[in-house]
Amino acid sequence: MNTKDILKDLKELQKKQPDLIIRKIKVGLFKHAYIVVNQSVSSGDRVNDFILKYFSSKNIFGSNVIKNLRKRIEENIPSINYIPVDNVEKLYELIFSGFTIVIYDNSISAYETRGELDRGVNIPQSEPVIRGPKDSFTENYNANLGLVRKRIKSKNLVLKEITVGRETKSKVGILYMDNICEEELVESVKSSLEKINIDGIMDVNNFKSFIEQKNVTFFPTVLFTEKPDDACRFLLEGRVIVTMDNSPSVLIAPTFFMDFFQNSEDYYHKPFFATFMRIVRFFSFFLAILTPAFFVAIITYDQEILPVSLLINFAEQRNSVPFPVIIEAFLLMFTFELLYEGDARTPSNRGTSLSILGALVLGDAAVNAGLVSPVMVIVVSVSAISSLVFIYYDMQGSIRFWRYLMMILAALFGIVGFVMGLMLLLINLCSVKTFGKPYTLPMMPFIKGAQSNALFKTEISKMKKRPEYLTKNIIREE
Amino acid sequence: MKKIILLVFMCFVCTGCFDYQELGELGIISAMSIVKNEDNFRVDIQLINIIESGDHGVVESPVTVVSGEGPTVFDAVRSMNLRISKSFFPANMAYLIVDKSVLEENDLREVMDFFARHTKLSLNFLVITTTDSDPSDVMASLSEFNINAATNMAEVIRLSEKRYGASYSLTFLEYLKDYFEPGITPVYPNIYMHGDAEISEDIDDLKKTETESYIELKDLVTFDKQGNAIHLGVDESMGYNFLKNHVTNATVTSTCGDEYFTVETLSSKFKFEDDLKNNKIKIIADIDGEISFYGCKEDLNESKVLKDVTTSFENKVKENVLSTLNLAKQSQVDFVGVGNFIYKNNTKYFDFDKNDWDKEGLSKIDFDIEINANLYKQGNLKGDI
Numbered sequence: 130m131n132t133k134d135i136l137k138d139l140k141e142l143q144k145k146q147p148d149l150i151i152r153k154i155k156v157g158l159f160k161h162a163y164i165v166v167n168q169s170v171s172s173g174d175r176v177n178d179f180i181l182k183y184f185s186s187k188n189i190f191g192s193n194v195i196k197n198l199r200k201r202i203e204e205n206i207p208s209i210n211y212i213p214v215d216n217v218e219k220l221y222e223l224i225f226s227g228f229t230i231v232i233y234d235n236s237i238s239a240y241e242t243r244g245e246l247d248r249g250v251n252i253p254q255s256e257p258v259i260r261g262p263k264d265s266f267t268e269n270y271n272a273n274l275g276l277v278r279k280r281i282k283s284k285n286l287v288l289k290e291i292t293v294g295r296e297t298k299s300k301v302g303i304l305y306m307d308n309i310c311e312e313e314l315v316e317s318v319k320s321s322l323e324k325i326n327i328d329g330i331m332d333v334n335n336f337k338s339f340i341e342q343k344n345v346t347f348f349p350t351v352l353f354t355e356k357p358d359d360a361c362r363f364l365l366e367g368r369v370i371v372t373m374d375n376s377p378s379v380l381i382a383p384t385f386f387m388d389f390f391q392n393s394e395d396y397y398h399k400p401f402f403a404t405f406m407r408i409v410r411f412f413s414f415f416l417a418i419l420t421p422a423f424f425v426a427i428i429t430y431d432q433e434i435l436p437v438s439l440l441i442n443f444a445e446q447r448n449s450v451p452f453p454v455i456i457e458a459f460l461l462m463f464t465f466e467l468l469y470e471g472d473a474r475t476p477s478n479r480g481t482s483l484s485i486l487g488a489l490v491l492g493d494a495a496v497n498a499g500l501v502s503p504v505m506v507i508v509v510s511v512s513a514i515s516s517l518v519f520i521y522y523d524m525q526g527s528i529r530f531w532r533y534l535m536m537i538l539a540a541l542f543g544i545v546g547f548v549m550g551l552m553l554l555l556i557n558l559c560s561v562k563t564f565g566k567p568y569t570l571p572m573m574p575f576i577k578g579a580q581s582n583a584l585f586k587t588e589i590s591k592m593k594k595r596p597e598y599l600t601k602n603i604i605r606e607e
Numbered sequence: 608m609k610k611i612i613l614l615v616f617m618c619f620v621c622t623g624c625f626d627y628q629e630l631g632e633l634g635i636i637s638a639m640s641i642v643k644n645e646d647n648f649r650v651d652i653q654l655i656n657i658i659e660s661g662d663h664g665v666v667e668s669p670v671t672v673v674s675g676e677g678p679t680v681f682d683a684v685r686s687m688n689l690r691i692s693k694s695f696f697p698a699n700m701a702y703l704i705v706d707k708s709v710l711e712e713n714d715l716r717e718v719m720d721f722f723a724r725h726t727k728l729s730l731n732f733l734v735i736t737t738t739d740s741d742p743s744d745v746m747a748s749l750s751e752f753n754i755n756a757a758t759n760m761a762e763v764i765r766l767s768e769k770r771y772g773a774s775y776s777l778t779f780l781e782y783l784k785d786y787f788e789p790g791i792t793p794v795y796p797n798i799y800m801h802g803d804a805e806i807s808e809d810i811d812d813l814k815k816t817e818t819e820s821y822i823e824l825k826d827l828v829t830f831d832k833q834g835n836a837i838h839l840g841v842d843e844s845m846g847y848n849f850l851k852n853h854v855t856n857a858t859v860t861s862t863c864g865d866e867y868f869t870v871e872t873l874s875s876k877f878k879f880e881d882d883l884k885n886n887k888i889k890i891i892a893d894i895d896g897e898i899s900f901y902g903c904k905e906d907l908n909e910s911k912v913l914k915d916v917t918t919s920f921e922n923k924v925k926e927n928v929l930s931t932l933n934l935a936k937q938s939q940v941d942f943v944g945v946g947n948f949i950y951k952n953n954t955k956y957f958d959f960d961k962n963d964w965d966k967e968g969l970s971k972i973d974f975d976i977e978i979n980a981n982l983y984k985q986g987n988l989k990g991d992i
Binding site: 428429430432433435436437439440443444445448449453454538540541542543545546549552553556 | 610611614615617618623626627628629630631633635637657696698699700727728729758987
């Protein structure tokens with residue numbers, strides 16, 4: 130590496146990137162050292178205290194300048210990493226990672242002076258809980274590792290690091306328990322991530338398209354969580370978690386269908402209540418997908434199913450609505466989608482007006498205007514509320530897709546279409562594989578030993594074994 | 608992909624968009640009557656008036672009666688579309704009134720064919736008849752308890768069968784069975800119009816405390832081959848229901864000297880045993896009941912008195928059953944199904960294909976009736992009366 134050329138390039142770059150600082154410091158009588166730092170990603174205090182202060186000393190000269198600096202930092206300030214730079218590409222990566230580059234004679238060395246740019250550990254936004262830990266992962270990679278490490282203080286917790294993204298050079302960490310997790314699973318996750326050859330990955334959520342590409346399904350086959358306690362629980366079950374620089378959530382692999390009916394709070398409540406809530410969630414899944422379709426099917430094709438009083442009641446309500454049932458259903462569903470998306474993107478201090486307007490539009494006004502019938506408002510509300518039971522956004526998305534598909538099938542073929550749609554749903558669920566294992570485990574195929582923490586939940590003291598479909602090391606309590 | 612194609616194909620095979628029907632397009636039929644006028648069928652249907660029935664309080668008639676005539680039942684129904692812009696929806700029909708004018712074999716078969724082939728019918732609607740009123744008057748009559756008069760009457764029939772034992776809710780499915788099986792003739796609940804038919808159609812009549820005109824359940828009736836009505840009185844109706852094991856809670860009042868006591872049956876089971884070598888059918892019954900009213904002078908706590916009361920009750924039931932069987936024999940119509948029992952258990956005894964069971968077979972049968980009752984002492988009257 131020719132340091133003169135590098136300096137020339139850096140000065141050119143400085144014209145385009147004014148936050149790149151290049152300081153020329155006189156060393157001894159005739160020589161100069163160059164300090165290069167990107168002030169946006171670096172801590173000014175660290176650069177001043179540990180680098181510039183050293184060079185301001187009058188005692189430094191001769192050929193041991195860099196050697197002494199390195200020695201001083203290694204001996205006195207172990208928190209700062211020192212990295213010798215041997216290629217240009219690495220140099221730029223380090224500059225933009227917050228390192229301070231010291232160029233002296235023909236040697237280039239980098240010292241970690243990264244600035245703290247993350248928001249700190251905060252409460253989980255997308256997975257709010259009442260009981261249990263309330264910290265969440267942040268955009269800081271090391272902080273995320275720390276949140277896991279402080280829960281699992283074991284030498285068996287292994288971290289494998291890789292870099293993903295040609296331009297972003299994002300650091301990705303694969304965490305797993307060495308004594309529990311299957312080696313094939315780790316290798317499978319690692320090789321999937323290593324194959325990624327893209328200019329940039331912004332968040333760990335981007336990995337799902339690289340990991341679940343073989344499955345033709347709208348159901349999520351990987352789970353993301355921003356709760357460290359959840360992540361650690363999954364680690365202890367023998368799963369792998371993937372964390373990434375600048376990502377406030379981690380990826381869990383493998384993920385099964387039943388995982389979406391569980392919540393971290395289940396583990397902090399009495400088993401009876403946790404089981405009850407899981408059953409509620411299980412029914413809500415079907416209610417969310419099937420309610421509008423079933424209503425459309427019986428109202429337009431199979432009216433004979435309804436008791437006469439209910440039929441008359443529905444007929445009266447539908448009497449003033451000028452649209453076919455399916456249009457009415459789509460109209461109301463679409464309005465709900467608008468409100469849902471609007472509400473998700475609206476700051477909380479402005480959300481009240483949206484709620485009031487939504488309640489009026491979806492409720493009374495739409496009925497009074499004769500656009501929708503009251504029973505359709507109830508049907509859509511039941512479906513929508515049921516889908517909101519799921520905290521995982523990906524699951525909500527798949528519920529939406531299936532809900533619309535079922536509605537179309539019901540509108541075209543009545544109860545027969547409805548039943549066929551249901552079969553299609555089951556076929557799709559059963560055909561999905563997650564890291565080579567059936568997605569519907571442990572229900573289909575039924576694994577008796579894993580039922581203590583599937584739909585039902587037993588006391589944690591009685592859960593003495595790990596799920597046998599995840600690991601061969603199943604003994605949890607010895 | 609193959610699975611998806613298969614599923615879509617099956618959807619198309621099993622149903623299709625052509626079955627799509629909005630609720631507003633349906634004319635919901637609550638009751639129907641069929642009468643034969645010379646060569647044509649006259650069909651009256653009671654349609655639920657969707658617009659008006661939703662109003663609070665009765666403002667206008669909650670039902671509309673439409674009539675149509677045609678050489679076939681199907682034709683008669685479709686002719687109503689000359690004035691009604693609805694497709695008729697019979698799935699929730701409460702009852703069908705079969706007039707005696709359609710009891711001629713071919714006509715009745717056509718009626719049965721019309722309903723039996725309708726895929727959207729549950730066949731659990733009731734089949735009734737009216738011997739003393741015009742079916743169209745019954746159809747137009749309103750009810751004070753239910754905006755849907757037909758549903759109200761169907762409930763009346765079911766409840767009186769269950770709680771009184773003197774009626775029988777004949778469903779269309781049972782009707783088909785009774786009609787086509789040998790050795791049994793259907794028995795119909797018989798309703799009639801009490802008072803002036805025109806007043807019964809008037810909504811203002813319902814606003815009065817005591818309505819002047821209404822439809823009422825009369826008795827059970829069956830028809831011989833000439834179409835003559837054979838009426839079963841209260842005792843015969845009760846006997847019929849006992850024999851057919853239709854009774855859940857029947858009330859039987861019997862005497863103890865000059866006084867009366869009433870028993871409410873809790874369960875009853877009648878079974879037939881054949882002794883056809885002696886031309887005899889043995890009827891054995893086990894009945895559990897509770898004395899719900901006791902007006903006799905004797906002390907019921909004495910075991911002899913309870914035994915006497917039980918015997919009196921058994922005799923009364925036996926009397927009812929015998930009078931039912933005697934009526935069948937006298938009228939030469941086996942509505943009890945004795946012939947059907949023999950047909951299923953001893954086919955060689957009588958040739959049902961070549962001979963007329965009602966005339967030649969039933970009259971030769973003697974009945975030996977054994978009633979075993981188990982009565983409980985008078986207890987509290989629980990719940991509703």
